[in-house]
Amino acid sequence: MLDIMRNKHAIVVSMMLVFLVTHSHLVIAGIPGYSEEWSVNVGVSVLDMDVSSYILAVKSSEVKVFNNEGVNVSLFSLNFTATRGDIRYSNIIIGASNKAYLYALDGTLRRIYNVPNLKDVAVSSSKVVIANTSGIYVYDFDGNLVWNKTEIGSIKIVEVTSDSVFVAKDRLYKFSLSGDLLWNISLGSEVLDIYPVSSSEVYIGTVDSLIKVSGGTISWQKNYSTPIQTVVMCNNIVIAFSGSMAYAYDRTGELVWSTDTGLDVIMARCMGDRLIIATSSTIRSFIKVAGITVSSTPSGATVYIDGNRVGETPLTLELDPGSHKIRLEYDGYTITDSFSLEPGEMLPLNYVFDGTIKVTSTPSEAEVYLGEDYLGLTPLQVDVKPGTYLLLLKYKGYTWKKTVEIKPAKLTKVTAVFNGTIFVETQPQNISVKIDGKNVGRTPLKVDVIPGYHHVAIIYNNETLIKNVNVKPAEITRISVIFNATLYLDIVPRSAEVYIGTRKIDVTNGYYDVDPGEYAVTIYCGGKMWKKVFRLSAGQNEYVKVVFNSTLKISSVPKGAEVYINGSRVGVTPLEKNVETLTYVVEIRFQNQTVRKTVVFDTCEPKEVNVVFNKTITIATFPSGIPVSIDSVPIGTSPLTTTVSLGNHTLSARWIIFEKSVNINILPDTEKVSISIWEPIAFIGALIAVAVIIPIAKLILSSKRERLSYRYTYRNIKEEPEERYEEVYDEYEW
Incomplete structure (x- = not known):
């Protein structure tokens, strides 16, 4: 009996190997998800494995058959050299160069088929399929040719199922058991193994790829740099072997795992929960073990x-x-x-993995709903299940919505800006409104718009009123329009009386709303009148500016002074000019003197400007140091310098009780005036001499006469005094 080696520690060892191979990529013998149950050193080449129970091994002229537990159930010899073999349902077909031999499980020869240049053989429960360099041949167990196909040429691989025959070289053909070609497909490279899972699902290993064919169409293809020697489907996992490497895929073509088995695998088949693999000299059985396959979205967790x-x-x-x-x-x-x-x-x-959604809004504190779930108020950030949702935000009657996709382990940022509202109301109502050129209805109306500037046109009686508004998020921008006309009155002077129709108004307001229609505007100012009739439409603004004229009179002393109004020369004094009732700067220039005055016409009454020019003079008196006055106004003590207006003045000087006044004419070239009071002083002195000195003299003489004798006195008085008197008098007159 052959030596069958059973490993009682296979489960534990396999667990370690799977982890290391899958994640550390070490080259260690093992199959992920399986534990090695037994191994047999057959010493011969394994030609085929029955998907049900048996393993066929042939070396030269010796045949060995094992069951799925590794027990040798049949052993017999051949009298020829075998090249190909197949076992199915206790039927064994062995191929040589020009013949195929049908055996029972116990080694009994049942039939010989003569087919030259044999390439491959296959057996079912009732048919034998032989491929050679010319095509394929299908026989029954009695040796009768059922059908053949030679037009397809040389075939390398053949497989038979309960209802189909698959043959391939670089194309895959599917025939019914009666010989009908059901479909064929190009594979692009030489086929090394065929593994039919069913009549419609086939996995093919080629010299450079693993291919899944479904219903005659390639479902998916995985390309490799090394040949896929054998393919097997086990526990819904497709395992492709290329040398010692094994690659496992699910039926959709998603890679489940890959590993280096450490074995040179030439064939693999699945028998229930067992994965049987064969090398050039051994058969190994791996049984499915307890474990997990963990995948995540995204991967790499x-x-x-x-x-x-x-x-x-x-x-x-x-x-x-x-x-x-x-x-x-x-x-x-x-x-x-x-x-x-x-x-x-x-x-x-x-x-x-959950995803994360971060929601902000303008304005903030909006309610957030994801699908049917309330999440909270903005700003917020929460983890949610991946998927596509309707995101809804609510804020004070406003709503904002968007379809969002939440991806696993990803942050989805959403910024919501609520619309604003334009509310238009008018008097009268039912007036057409356009926003940004589009008709939106009739007043009163509310229209939600995106935030920003908008052009609102309100159309009334074929006239359009334009409003440009800046709409804020989640706010109402109101436009209220009363379709009156407006008179803007700019009246100068403001003291004028203004009537609109028969109604007197206060012009200080500036503007006046009136109903559309015809109006007479009448303005009165200082006996003058202005009147005009206006026809005003709804929403019309009419600007009325009226400036009344008045008279500006300008005079100066002396005359002939140059006159400038607001910087422009207009003539010489005296001057009378008709001007608007505004404000003026008047300059009157005489020689090197300039007088500037501001004239404000606050009424329509005439305005006068009178200017008297001055002259600086020096005043001298004789004697000096006495008080001086001009036009009875004291101005100081002589000598002095003072400024007086040009023209005639009265100059007065006073000394004790003596005073003198003279008339002076101040001309532009007058520099000095003088006044003397010696004459009145001399006259008054003479009077004093008469009134005072003579009585004194008489008194002195009287005293002398008293000391003389009477005669003497008499004579002297009679002769001498008269002479003395005349002598004194003459001196005084001189």
Whole structure:
């Protein structure tokens, strides 16, 4: 009997190998999700494995058949050198160069088929299929040719199922068991193995790719730089072997795992939960073990089992049966879960991380709804399940909505700006309104618009009133229009009396709203009148400016002074000019003197400007140091310098009781005037001499006469005094 080696530690060892191979990429023998159950050193080449129970091994002229537990159930010899073989339902077909031999399981030869240049053989429950360099030939077990196809040329691989025949070289053909060609498809490269899962699902290994064909169409294709030697479907996982490398895919073509088995695999078949692989000299059986396959969206998440880090998704891991806890972490996101494993169970675990949505709005504090769920008030950031949602925000009667896609482990930012509202009301109502050139209805109306500037046109009686408004988010911008006409009155002077129709108005207001129609505006000012009739339409603004004229009279002393009004020369004094009732700056220039006056016409009455020019003179008196006055106004003590107006004045000087006045004419070239009071002083002195000195003299003479004798006195008095008197008098007159 052959030596059958059973490994009682296979499960434990396999768990370690799967982790290391899958995540550290070490070259260690092992198949992820499987534990090696037994191995047999057959010493011969394995030609085929029955998908039900048997393994066929042939070396030169020796045939060995094993069951799925590695027990040799048949052993017999051949009298020829075998090149190909197939076993199905206890039927064995062995191919040589020019013949094919049909055997029973116990080695009994049942039939010989003569086919030159044989390439491959296959057997079903009732048919034998032989491929050679010319085509394919289908026989029954009695040796009768059922049908053949030679037009397809040389065939390398042939497989038969319960209802179909598949043959291939660089194309794949599907025939019914009666010989009808159902479809064919180009594969682009030489076929090395065919694995029909059903009559419509076939997996093909070629010299450079793994291909899935469904219903005659390539579903998916994986390209490699090395040949895919054999393909097998086991537990809904497609495993392709290329040398020692094994690649596992799900039926959609998604890679589940890949590993270096450390074995040069030439054939693999699945028998129930067992994966049987053959090398050039051994047969190994791997049984499905308990474990998990962990995938996540997105992939690359770190996986912790029972608190221990075991790798990153996608991950296949063998575990002991029982309860376990799992935690996945990815870029700040965390998923926790628990699970239980039955013996031999391989549990797929697929996790999708939550995504994050961050919502801001203008204005803030808006209510946020994601689908049917209320999340809170803006601004907010929450984790939610991935998917497509209707995002709805509400704020004071305003709503904002958008369809958003939340992706796993991704931050989705949404900024919402609420619309604003333009509310238009008019008197009268039912007036047409356009916003940004589009008709939006009739007043009163509310229209929601995006925030920003908008052009609002209100159309009334074929006339358009334009309003430009800046609309704020979640706010109402009101436009109220009363379709009156407006008179803007600019009246100078403002003291004028203004009538609109028969109604007197106050012009200080500036503007007046009136109903559309015809109006007479009448203005009175200082005996003058202005009148005009206006026809005003709805919304019309009429600007009325009226400036009345008046008279400006300008005079000066002396005459002939130059006159300038607002900087422009207009003549010489005296001057009378008709001007508007405004404000003027009047300059009157005489020689080197200038007088500036501001004249404001606040009424329509004439205005007068009178200017008297002055002259600086020196005043001298004789004697000096006495008080001086001009026109009875004291101005100081002589000598002095003073300024007086040009023209005639009265100059007066006073000394004690003596005063003198003279008339002076101040001309532009007058520099000095003088006044003397010696004459009155001399006259008054003479009077004093007569009134005072003579009585004194008489008194003195009288005293002398008293000391003389009478005669003497008499004589003297009679002769001498008269002479003396005349002598004194003459002196005084001189």
